[in-house]
Amino acid sequence: MNGLRKTVESYWSAAEARDWAAFASTLGEDVLYDLPQTRERIHGKEKYVQFNREYPGDWHIRVQRIVADGDQVVTWVHAVVGLEEMYAITFFTGDAEGRITAITDFWPEAYEPPPGREHLVARY
Amino acid sequence: MNGLRKTVESYWSAAEARDWAAFASTLGEDVLYDLPQTRERIHGKEKYVQFNREYPGDWHIRVQRIVADGDQVVTWVHAVVGLEEMYAITFFTGDAEGRITAITDFWPEAYEPPPGREHLVARY
Numbered sequence: 001m002n003g004l005r006k007t008v009e010s011y012w013s014a015a016e017a018r019d020w021a022a023f024a025s026t027l028g029e030d031v032l033y034d035l036p037q038t039r040e041r042i043h044g045k046e047k048y049v050q051f052n053r054e055y056p057g058d059w060h061i062r063v064q065r066i067v068a069d070g071d072q073v074v075t076w077v078h079a080v081v082g083l084e085e086m087y088a089i090t091f092f093t094g095d096a097e098g099r100i101t102a103i104t105d106f107w108p109e110a111y112e113p114p115p116g117r118e119h120l121v122a123r124y
Numbered sequence: 125m126n127g128l129r130k131t132v133e134s135y136w137s138a139a140e141a142r143d144w145a146a147f148a149s150t151l152g153e154d155v156l157y158d159l160p161q162t163r164e165r166i167h168g169k170e171k172y173v174q175f176n177r178e179y180p181g182d183w184h185i186r187v188q189r190i191v192a193d194g195d196q197v198v199t200w201v202h203a204v205v206g207l208e209e210m211y212a213i214t215f216f217t218g219d220a221e222g223r224i225t226a227i228t229d230f231w232p233e234a235y236e237p238p239p240g241r242e243h244l245v246a247r248y
Contacts, residue, residue: 035237035245036211036232037232037233037234037235038234038235038236038237038247039234039247039248040237040241040245040246040247040248041245041246041247041248042244042245042246043246047244048244050244051241051244051245054240054241054244056240065196065215067191067192067193067196067197067198067215068191068193069191069192069193072189072191073191074191074198074213076215087160089198089213089230089232091189091191091200106213106230106232107232108160108161108213108230108231108232108233109161109232109233109235110161110162110163111161111162111233112162113159113162113164116178116180117164117175117178120166120171120172120174120175120178121159121164121165121166121175122164122165122166122167123162123163123164123165124163124164124165
């Protein structure tokens with residue numbers, strides 16, 4: 001099933017274009033969105049589209065990497081919100097029609113490394 | 125190339141077993157390890173094995189999901205270190221022999237959600 005890769009590409013390009021009809025068409029009715037870091041969940045296409053439409057800030061998304069394996073796809077995207085840059089890793093699961101049924105999103109944040117490994121690492 | 129998926133499965137099982145010879149055999153000589161959150165990099169198999177061997181704490185790893193696409197593999201692992209639980213998302217790139225040449229590791233941390241989306245989300 002190559003369908004889910006294409007669906008996920010459309011998902012990100014529609015989000016970037018704020019084309020919410022196209023964005024909604026990538027999603028199953030009962031899509032489940034999960035943010036493990038905040039333990040938040042959103043259930044259903046309507047609420048999930050609204051969540052994205054209402055998301056504050058002038059955000060822009062660029063897909064850095066996409067890894068597709070049947071009905072599983074992972075993306076690594078670079079996001080810019082004003083002057084802030086971050087990235088997200090997103091796991092997608094699809095149904096037989098190539099629609100997205102589950103999304104798990106991670107937003108890793110910068111932190112200072114613990115001491116004790118300076119002899120092995122270089123910082124950039 | 126199904127080889128990299130198998131290599132990555134061996135990588136995690138060898139790490140969990142502290143079998144550093146088996147772990148090293150999954151890696152290319154010039155493997156590049158990248159931690160974008162701390163902007164740290166480790167270059168070369170020897171240093172990277174040492175980094176893992178010296179990593180403090182009684183950590184245990186369980187692979188939750190693996191997504192393989194040719195010479196690209198992504199894993200989502202659950203890690204337990206003493207009483208602390210966390211997860212890592214890791215992007216692997218392989219060479220023609222199915223050895224790992226690049227690893228990018230993300231360790232997302234818990235945070236409190238921003239206000240303004242309570243009408244759409246459920247917390248768990």
